[in-house]
Each structure stands twice: as C-alpha cells, then as structure tokens.
Amino acid sequence: MAIQSSRVVVLISGSGSNLQALIDGQQAGNLPINIVAVISNRPDVYGLTRAAQADIPTVLLDHKAFANREAFDQQLTQVIDEYSPDLVVLAGFMRILTPQFTQHYLGRMLNIHPSLLPKFQGLHTHQRALDENETRHGVTVHFVTAELDGGPSAIQASVPIIDGDDASSLAKRVQRQEHIIYPLAVKWFAEGRLAMKENRAYLDNELLPEHGYLIESHEH
Numbered sequence: 166m167a168i169q170s171s172r173v174v175v176l177i178s179g180s181g182s183n184l185q186a187l188i189d190g191q192q193a194g195n196l197p198i199n200i201v202a203v204i205s206n207r208p209d210v211y212g213l214t215r216a217a218q219a220d221i222p223t224v225l226l227d228h229k230a231f232a233n234r235e236a237f238d239q240q241l242t243q244v245i246d247e248y249s250p251d252l253v254v255l256a257g258f259m260r261i262l263t264p265q266f267t268q269h270y271l272g273r274m275l276n277i278h279p280s281l282l283p284k285f286q287g288l289h290t291h292q293r294a295l296d297e298n299e300t301r302h303g304v305t306v307h308f309v310t311a312e313l314d315g316g317p318s319a320i321q322a323s324v325p326i327i328d329g330d331d332a333s334s335l336a337k338r339v340q341r342q343e344h345i346i347y348p349l350a351v352k353w354f355a356e357g358r359l360a361m362k363e364n365r366a367y368l369d370n371e372l373l374p375e376h377g378y379l380i381e382s383h384e385h
Contacts, residue, residue, distance in 0.1 A: 181212025318377030
C-alpha cells in the first residue's frame with residue numbers, strides 16, 4: 166500500500182535552496198510529500214519564484230507589517246493552519262519564534278541550522294567555526310522547540326575544514342550536505358520513522374544520540 170503523502174508547509178526568508186532540494190525530491194518521486202504552500206516573511210525573495218515555478222501556492226506575510234513578534238506569529242499560525250500541514254519545514258526562515266508558536270507545532274516542525282549543534286547556535290556559524298580553529302563543521306536538522314536552535318537533533322552532516330578555507334568556501338561545502346540531509350529528514354518524518362518524544366528525537370522507535378543520526382563527509 167502506498168504511503169499517504171505528508172502535507173508540508175515550508176517557511177522561507179531568502180533564496181530557498183533547501184526548498185529547491187525538497188521540490189526536486191517531491192517531483193522525482195523520492196519524497197512522499199506534498200508541499201502545499203511556501204510562506205515568506207520577506208517580499209521579492211527567490212524562494213517565492215522557485216515555488217511559483219513548481220506551481221506551489223505562495224504566501225507573503227511581511228513581518229514589518231505587524232506591531233510585534235506575537236502578532237506576526239499569531240497571523241502566521243492562522244495562515245499555516247489553513248493548509249492543515251503534517252509538517253512545517255523552516256528553510257532559511259530568519260525569525261526568532263515565540264514560545265506559543267513553537268508549542269503549537271511541537272513535534273511537527275523541523276529546522277536546518279548550519280553548524281554541528283549544540284556548537285555555534287545563532288548567526289555567522291561558518292566564520293565562528295574558523296575563528297575557533299575547528300577541524301570539522303557541518304549542519305544539523307532538528308525539531309524546533311522554544312529554545313533557539315536548541316531542539317533535539319534528528320540528523321547531522323559534518324565536513325572537514327581545510328587549509329585555506331574562508332567562510333564562503335566552507336559554507337558551500339556545508340550547503341551541499343544541507344541538500345542531502347534535509348530531504349532525508351523530511352522523508353523519515355513523512356514515512357513515520359522520525360518522531361520527537363519527551364524532547365528527544367527517535368528514528369524507528371530508537372532513541373537517537375544527542376547529535377542525531379550522523380553522516381561524516383570527507384569531501385575536500
């Protein structure tokens with residue numbers, strides 16, 4: 166029996182390269198998902214174009230039109246829920262979310278963060294990894310909780326930091342892994358294999374380690 170496609174809403178703030186990876190996976194038949202809407206908090210971003218080209222409904226909800234974070238998040242919740250998603254995917258959504266919002270989607274919202282969490286929460290992760298003389302860096306897909314970049318990790322991919330790296334070259338190496346592991350995490354969730362229970366991530370009903378499922382890339 167075919168798996169019922171999971172309804173997915175994707176939130177973006179920029180170019181949407183991870184959104185494109187999900188669109189490609191859906192169109193190729195590799196992901197049992199139906200991206201039912203793409204919502205951006207910024208106008209004129211390329212991610213909206215990507216969605217329109219794939220005939221996915223788009224919504225612009227400009228955060229600057231709202232008096233405060235709570236008002237924006239309340240409206241965003243209403244818009245998302247109109248699409249009845251099984252999963253909400255944050256793909257470069259550059260907003261700090263209110264606890265009420267994260268609680269509403271607890272266990273059914275994923276985020277991708279360009280570091281090996283819990284290292285380097287927040288911004289400028291690639292430069293910070295270089296400044297700290299790390300030997301490896303990477304990316305984490307995690308469930309979203311009220312703690313910024315702090316929910317339980319589902320999957321991580323690490324890459325080597327090599328001599329001569331700058332933030333740009335390191336970011337490109339990390340981004341190639343992003344486009345592998347985000348579709349994989351979404352696939353696991355859609356197949357009912359990935360779940361969050363009691364603030365921990367489980368794969369196939371087995372507790373994942375703190376860093377989640379780990380993929381080590383040796384790409385230079």
